[in-house]
Amino acid sequence: MERLTKFRQLLSEGNFDGFVVTAPANRRYLCGFTGSSGVLVINKDEAILLTDFRYLDQAKEEVKDFGFQVKEHDPQVWGTVAAEIARLCSGGRSRWGFESEHLVEKNYRALNEKLECGVLTPTEGFVNQLRRKKSAAEIAAIRKALQITEEAWNRLLAELKPGRTEKEMAALFEYYQRQLGAEGTSFPTIVASGPRSALPHGAPTDKKIEAGELLVLDGGARYAGYCSDFTRTVVVGAAPTERQQELYEIVRRAQETALNGMRAGMTGKEVDALAREVIKAAGYGDRFGHGLGHSLGLEIHENPRLSVTDETVLEPGMVFTVEPGIYLNGWGGIRIEDVVVVTDDGIENLTTSPKTLTV
Structure with missing residues (x-):
């Protein structure tokens, strides 16, 4: 929970309404999930790990102390991510950060094309700000x-x-x-x-x-x-x-x-x-x-x-x-x-x- 709290402070300081995390190391750092497939969708109120059927039980066990919900995504993962952003936007426009050094252009397009609300804003080294100093x-x-x-x-x-x-x-x-x-x-x-x-x-x-x-x-x-x-x-x-x-x-x-x-x-x-x-x-x-x-x-x-x-x-x-x-x-x-x-x-x-x- 402490890492999630600090990450939300970063979101506030950066004037972000939410953030999409795709880098495996950052995903693990924030929610403890060690599987190979997953996307984090985080705003000031909710923190969600979207993963597939293979990892659902594992994910629920690993994230329980990190403050995240676990949800199964559809076969078209970016449609699920867009739907979660739309739900968290409550129909309004909002600013969502993403890891531009990790999210490849093909997946960025797939997500951006499905967004009905929310503006994707590229960042570099955003989560790394928390990871620099080790506990x-x-x-x-x-x-x-x-x-x-x-x-x-x-x-x-x-x-x-x-x-x-x-x-x-x-x-x-x-x-x-x-x-x-x-x-x-x-x-x-x-x-x-x-x-x-x-x-x-x-x-x-x-x-x-x-x-x-x-x-x-x-x-x-x-x-x-x-x-x-x-x-x-x-x-x-x-x-x-x-x-x-x-x-x-x-x-x-x-x-x-x-x-x-x-x-x-x-x-x-x-x-x-x-x-x-x-x-x-x-x-x-x-x-x-x-x-x-x-x-x-x-x-x-x-x-x-x-x-x-x-x-x-x-x-x-x-x-x-x-x-x-x-x-x-x-x-x-x-x-x-x-x-x-x-x-x-x-x-x-x-x-x-x-x-x-x-x-």
Whole structure:
């Protein structure tokens, strides 16, 4: 009920008479429903989850503490949504928001054509305004997801040997996470070795890991709907070379600088600059081509972000990844990633795994 109350305050502040929610993560956040099909119709007096026959019993159980009614929609869902809006309008004209970053044009047309009252008004990031700051329960779920991921990594370290393939390592990592209680992965696991480690989002292949190669693993678990995100870089089966160690230390120092300096009141751009300046000063500024981090929660990538373009001011309760990297085509790449919570006097680092280069 608390989330619905806060959402209605947003509606009032935005001069909306009602709102249509279609994004799955926002739907789950507001009403607790975990099914794959549903639309929320909300105004100041009523909050309705429209879903199909498959989910009716499940939905009634999941939304009971969130203040929502559950109704079955017709096969033509947008006709049902339009009918509910018309009923809530009581025949008058009203202003209804919708998630323009999620509702595809085809479905927008289907809804708009059936509306007899109500004017659809596009919004972006509307529900995300509530989701930016995590509650204690949300942080606990993220912490648990991260604990699962880190234990899976600890188990995988014993299996990281020359001759194993990237796909094998990704499959084992995901299996361990499931075994430890994950609902699933928070995104497809990245395992990239040798020169392929220079691919920031390198999908695992049949390539065999060779002794002395860099290996980047980036993965996460989903627990109670919430995501973890974790990256470590290691050298497999041999001591690191001088250059591998040198670049690793640059990335580690960049991350440590950001972790030590990050605090509420800074902008995402300012935090990004803390790490970026370290890498730039070492001569690899053009080899760090992505943002320092992103929020996460019910989705693996949420806003705000730690990037050169994000002017959002950090507040206590926001959760971010901090993941600087250096990527050299034909040689390899290094990335280290932790998940942190912004606090009143700095940050709490939820990630505990060591940052050592040698397996």
